[in-house]
Amino acid sequence: MKEAPFHYCPGCGHSIIHRLVAEVIEELGIGEKTIGVPPAGCAVLAYDYFDIDMGEAPHGRGAALATGLKRILPDKIVFSYQGDGDIAAIGTAETIHAANRGENITVIFVNNSCYGMTGGQMAPTTLLGQNSTTTPGGRDKNRDGTPIDLSEMLAITRGAVYIERTAVNSIKNIRKTKKAITKAFKIQMAGLGFSLVEILSPCPTNWKMSPVDACRWIDDSVMQTFPLKVIKDETS
Amino acid sequence: MKGSQVIGEAAIRAGCRFYAGYPITPQNALPEFMSSAMGNLEDGTFIQAESEIAAINMVLGASMAGARAMTSSSSPGISLKQEGISFLAASELPAVIVNSMRGGPGLGNIAPSQGDYFQATRGGGHGDYRTIVLAPAYGQELADLTRKAFEYADRYRTPVMILADGMMTQMMEPVIFPDPMNLTELPPKPWVLNGANGRPSRIIKSLILNTVEMEEHNWKLARKYEIISREIADAETYMTEDAKFVVVAYGTAARIAKGGIKRAREMGLKVGLLRPVTLWPFPERVIREMSRAVKDFLVVEMNTGQMLDDVKLSLEGRSNVHFYGRPGGIVSTPDEIAKVISSLYYRQHLEED
Numbered sequence: 376m377k378e379a380p381f382h383y384c385p386g387c388g389h390s391i392i393h394r395l396v397a398e399v400i401e402e403l404g405i406g407e408k409t410i411g412v413p414p415a416g417c418a419v420l421a422y423d424y425f426d427i428d429m430g431e432a433p434h435g436r437g438a439a440l441a442t443g444l445k446r447i448l449p450d451k452i453v454f455s456y457q458g459d460g461d462i463a464a465i466g467t468a469e470t471i472h473a474a475n476r477g478e479n480i481t482v483i484f485v486n487n488s489c490y491g492m493t494g495g496q497m498a499p500t501t502l503l504g505q506n507s508t509t510t511p512g513g514r515d516k517n518r519d520g521t522p523i524d525l526s527e528m529l530a531i532t533r534g535a536v537y538i539e540r541t542a543v544n545s546i547k548n549i550r551k552t553k554k555a556i557t558k559a560f561k562i563q564m565a566g567l568g569f570s571l572v573e574i575l576s577p578c579p580t581n582w583k584m585s586p587v588d589a590c591r592w593i594d595d596s597v598m599q600t601f602p603l604k605v606i607k608d609e610t611s
Numbered sequence: 612m613k614g615s616q617v618i619g620e621a622a623i624r625a626g627c628r629f630y631a632g633y634p635i636t637p638q639n640a641l642p643e644f645m646s647s648a649m650g651n652l653e654d655g656t657f658i659q660a661e662s663e664i665a666a667i668n669m670v671l672g673a674s675m676a677g678a679r680a681m682t683s684s685s686s687p688g689i690s691l692k693q694e695g696i697s698f699l700a701a702s703e704l705p706a707v708i709v710n711s712m713r714g715g716p717g718l719g720n721i722a723p724s725q726g727d728y729f730q731a732t733r734g735g736g737h738g739d740y741r742t743i744v745l746a747p748a749y750g751q752e753l754a755d756l757t758r759k760a761f762e763y764a765d766r767y768r769t770p771v772m773i774l775a776d777g778m779m780t781q782m783m784e785p786v787i788f789p790d791p792m793n794l795t796e797l798p799p800k801p802w803v804l805n806g807a808n809g810r811p812s813r814i815i816k817s818l819i820l821n822t823v824e825m826e827e828h829n830w831k832l833a834r835k836y837e838i839i840s841r842e843i844a845d846a847e848t849y850m851t852e853d854a855k856f857v858v859v860a861y862g863t864a865a866r867i868a869k870g871g872i873k874r875a876r877e878m879g880l881k882v883g884l885l886r887p888v889t890l891w892p893f894p895e896r897v898i899r900e901m902s903r904a905v906k907d908f909l910v911v912e913m914n915t916g917q918m919l920d921d922v923k924l925s926l927e928g929r930s931n932v933h934f935y936g937r938p939g940g941i942v943s944t945p946d947e948i949a950k951v952i953s954s955l956y957y958r959q960h961l962e963e964d
Contacts, residue, residue, distance in 0.1 A: 408806035431816035443672025472661035
C-alpha cells in the first residue's frame with residue numbers, strides 16, 4: 376500500500392477490503408506482476424492506495440477491460456475491484472460474459488447495497504424496504520423491483536470456477552474474506568478461470584447508521600437477502 | 612480483396628495483435644477476417660464481444676497492456692463505443708477504431724453514407740477532446756492509412772478513427788501491402804501496465820478531481836492536438852493547378868466527384884478536386900491558400916452537409932461555398948455531379964476569363 380490521505384468515510388468497509396487484497400497480493404508474492412482495475416464509484420481512488428499497476432475502467436466495464444489486459448498479459452495477475460452498482464447494474468453484461476467466457480481474472484465485488492459515491496441512491500442490491508435517496512419510504516417490490524442475486528446468476532455460467540459471498544462486519548468474517556480472496560487469486564494463478572468474491576460491506580454514511588450499527592445491520596438484514604456461502608467451487 | 616479485409620490484413624501487418632468487435636452490417640467482413648487472421652498468429656487475440664461497449668473496453672485494456680489494438684463497427688455501433696473512445700483520449704491511450712458508415716440517424720439502413728462526419732471529427736463522446744480521423748478513398752489507401760493509423764495512435768497516444776463507408780469496405784480492389792512490421796522494432800511504450808517489476812507502480816486513469824490539475828490536463832491535450840494539426844493534416848489535389856472551381860469531397864464521394872470533374876473538364880470547364888485525407892485535423896491551410904485563385908468551392912458529401920462547416924470555417928468567408936449532398940444511403944453518379952458542377956459554373960459566370 377502507498378502512503379496517501381485517506382478519503383473513505385469512518386466505518387467504511389473499503390479500507391478493510393483494500394487491506395485484505397493488498398495483504399493477499401503480498402503474501403502470494405505477486406505484487407510485481409499484478410494489475411488492478413478500479414471502478415467508477417467510491418473505490419475509484421483505490422489506485423491512490425495500492426502500490427501496484429492500476430488501470431481505471433469506465434463505470435461497469437471492469438471485466439471487459441480486465442479481459443483485454445489479461446489476454447495480452449496471460450502471465451500476469453489481473454483483478455477488478457467493483458461496487459454493486461458498477462458490477463450488478465451498468466456492468467452486468469460485461470461481468471456475465473467475462474464469467475461465461477471463463478476469463479482467467481479475479482473480481483472483488485463489494486456489495487454495500489447502495490450507490491455510495493453519488494450519495495446513497497438505490498442500487499440493484501438495495502434490500503426490500505431499505506431507504507435510499509431514490510426509494511423514499513423504502514425499496515418497494517412493485518415500484519423498484521427486488522434485489523439482484525448477481526453472484527448466483529454468475530454461478531450458472533459455465534466459465535465461472537469459484538464464487539463465494541463473504542462479509543467484513545466481524546473479525547471472523549474478515550478472516551473468512553481473506554481466505555476467499557486468497558483462494559480466488561490462487562485459482563487465477565493456476566489458470567483455472569473466472570473467480571469472484573462478493574463482500575458484504577458497511578456504508579454507515581449512506582445507511583445513516585453508526586459503524587457499529589451498520590455491522591450489526593449486515594448480520595440482521597443484509598445476510599437475510601444475501602446469505603454468506605460458497606456459491607460455486609469447481610476446485611473442490 | 613474486399614475493403615474490410617484490406618483493413619484487417621493491413622492492421623495485422625502494422626502489428627495489431629488484439630481485435631475485439633461485435634457484428635453489425637456493413638462491417639462484418641472485418642471481424643470475420645480478424646477471427647481467422649488472429650487465430651493464425653501465435654500472439655494474436657480475437658474476441659467477439661457481447662456488445663460494442665465491451666469491445667471498446669477490451670481494446671482499452673489491451674492498449675493499457677501495450678498492444679496495438681483495434682475495434683470496428685458501423686454507425687449505430689460507433690455511437691455505443693463513444694464512451695470508450697472518450698476514455699482512450701482522456702487516458703492518452705492509442706487504439707484504432709474503424710467506422711464503416713451506413714445510413715442514419717437511428718437504425719437507418721445498411722447503404723453507404725457519410726452521416727457520421729460530425730460525430731467523428733468533433734470528438735464524438737463526452738468531454739474536450741479530438742480524435743484523429745482518416746478518410747480512405749481507394750483500396751490501396753485503406754492499406755496505407757491503416758498502417759498510418761497505428762503509427763499516429765502510438766506516436767500521439769490517442770485514438771485514431773478510420774472513417775470509411777459501406778462502399779469502401781465492401782468494394783473489391785487490388786492492393787499492394789507493405790511488409791509486416793517487426794514487433795520488436797516498434798517504439799517502446801514506457802507507460803504500459805505490465806506489473807511493477809523493478810520499477811515504481813503506474814496508474815492509467817482519467818479521473819482528475821482537482822480542477823487545477825484537470826485544467827492542466829485539458830491544456831496538455833489541447834497542446835497535443837495543436838501539434839497533430841501542424842504535423843499530419845493531409846489532402847490530395849486533382850486538376851487544381853488552373854482550376855477556377857474546386858470540388859471538396861472525401862472518401863467515396865470524392866471518387867464519384869472525380870468522375871464528375873473529368874466530365875466537366877471534357878466540357879472545357881476548369882474544375883479541380885480537393886480531397887481531405889485527414890478529416891481531423893482538417894487540411895484548412897491547403898483550402899485557404901487555394902482560395903486566392905478559387906472563388907467558388909462545391910462541397911459534395913453523402914449527407915445533408917457536415918464537412919461543409921469545416922470548409923466554411925477554413926475559408927472564413929474568402930470564397931463562395933456551395934453544397935450538393937444525397938443522404939440516406941444514396942450514392943450519386945459522376946454524371947449527376949458533372950451537371951451540378953456545370954450549372955454552378957455557368958451561374959457564377961466562371962466561363963468568362
